[in-house]
Amino acid sequence: MRKIGILVTSEIEGGLAPFEHDDLQLVFHRLNRLSELPLLEGSTWAFVDWVLPETSGLEICRQIRCAPQTSHAHITVILDEDDNEIRRRALRAGADDYLVGPANRNKLLDRIMSVSSNVYDAGAIRSITLGGLTVDFAAFRCTWQGVPIPMMPNEFRLMRFFAEHPGRVFTRTQLIAALGKQGPPVDERTVDVWVGRLRRALRAVGAEDPLRTVRSLGYVFDRP
Numbered sequence: 001m002r003k004i005g006i007l008v009t010s011e012i013e014g015g016l017a018p019f020e021h022d023d024l025q026l027v028f029h030r031l032n033r034l035s036e037l038p039l040l041e042g043s044t045w046a047f048v049d050w051v052l053p054e055t056s057g058l059e060i061c062r063q064i065r066c067a068p069q070t071s072h073a074h075i076t077v078i079l080d081e082d083d084n085e086i087r088r089r090a091l092r093a094g095a096d097d098y099l100v101g102p103a104n105r106n107k108l109l110d111r112i113m114s115v116s117s118n119v120y121d122a123g124a125i126r127s128i129t130l131g132g133l134t135v136d137f138a139a140f141r142c143t144w145q146g147v148p149i150p151m152m153p154n155e156f157r158l159m160r161f162f163a164e165h166p167g168r169v170f171t172r173t174q175l176i177a178a179l180g181k182q183g184p185p186v187d188e189r190t191v192d193v194w195v196g197r198l199r200r201a202l203r204a205v206g207a208e209d210p211l212r213t214v215r216s217l218g219y220v221f222d223r224p
Contacts, residue, residue, distance in 0.1 A: 002023055002024050002025070002042060003024075003025045003026075003027065003042030003043075004024070004025075004026050004027070004042050004043050004044070004045055004112065005027050005029060005038075005040035005042060005043070005044045005045070006026055006027065006028045006029065006044075006045050006046075006047065006108070006112070007029050007030075007031040007037075007044065007045070007046040007047065007064075007070075007073070008028060008029070008030060008031060008046075008047045008108070009030075009031050009046075009047070009048050009049045009052060009057070009060060010049050010052070011030070012103055012104055012105050012108065013102075013104035013105060014104050014105025014106060015105060016028035016029070016030065016105075019109060021113070025042075026109070026112065031046065031048075031060075037067075037069055037070070037178075038177065038178045038179070039157055039160065039161045039164075039178050039179055040069065040070075043072075043073075043074070044069075044070055044072070044073035044074070045073060045074045045075075045076070045112060046064055046070065046073050046074070046075045046076070047076050047078055047099070047103065047108055048060045048061055048064070048075060048076070048077050048078065048095070049077075049078045049101075049103075050077055050078060050079050050080065050086060050090065051080060057077055057078075057090065058089060058090070058093045061075055061077065061090065061093040061094045061095050062093055062094060064094065065093075065094035068164075069164055069165075074096050075094060075095045075096050076095065076096065076097050076098060076099050076111060077090040077095040077097075077098045077099070078098070078099050078100075078101045078103045079098055079099070079100050079101060080100075080101055081100065082098075082100050099111060128160075128163045128164065130163060130166060130223055130224050131223070131224030132144050132145040132207065132224060133163070133207065133210070133224050135159055135160050135163045137160065140153075140156060141156075142156060142159055142201075144202065144205045144206065144207040145206075147205045147206075148205075149201050149202065149204075149205050149207075150201060150204075151197070151198065151201045152197065154179070154194050155194055155197050155198045155201065157179055158175065158179065158194050158195070158198060159198055161175070161178050161179065162210075162211070162219075162221035163221065165221070166221050166222070166223040167220065167221070167222070167223060168220060168221075169214050169217050169218055169219070169220040170218050170219060170220070171217060171218040172188040172189075172191040172192075172218055173188060174218070175191050175218070175219070176188070176190075176191060191219075195211055195219055198211065199211055207224075208224065210222045210223070210224050
């Protein structure tokens with residue numbers, strides 16, 4: 001199933017529940033700070049309000065383009081009115097197109113669904129290589145110096161998230177939120193189980209353990 005992670009900078013009428021159509025799944029995320037992005041699977045589409053209470057759409061566009069995780073995202077700026085000068089400024093800041101508000105769920109979905117299917121995966125990052133470790137998103141596989149690392153889906157998604165954010169300490173709560181766990185609450189100690197399995201999988205193929213426990217805080221992935 002193809003996936004698009006949709007980032008929105010404000011609450012939208014109609015809510016942020018996932019949407020599925022044929023083989024396409026759209027998952028909405030509220031974008032508060034780029035430093036707190038969840039795991040984004042597939043390509044990414046950001047809907048950025050030009051007017052925001054604490055910053056500007058211009059600055060958010062620039063940040064999205066500079067962040068490795070979102071640099072290839074499709075950016076649609078939401079304008080209060082169709083102003084030529086603002087539209088030009090938005091495009092210069094890195095936006096791909098614009099939408100005149102007010103925006104709601106149906107309007108955003110209509111914009112995405114109207115785009116040719118070959119655009120959906122255009123911005124998707126396929127893999128990350130850090131030293132001898134390669135995390136292949138498309139194949140849902142990790143390898144160490146070319147050797148496949150057997151791991152369960154939760155461990156793979158955790159490995160991918162760490163690989164996307166090397167050198168940053170994450171609490172157990174942040175990791176649960178980043179992996180998008182919904183439904184019944186997940187015990188924070190479950191993260192310890194995931195990390196333990198991930199460490200064993202890495203050691204089994206001869207990789208050094210890049211996951212470091214930070215006492216009283218959480219875990220950090222040290223770049224190999």
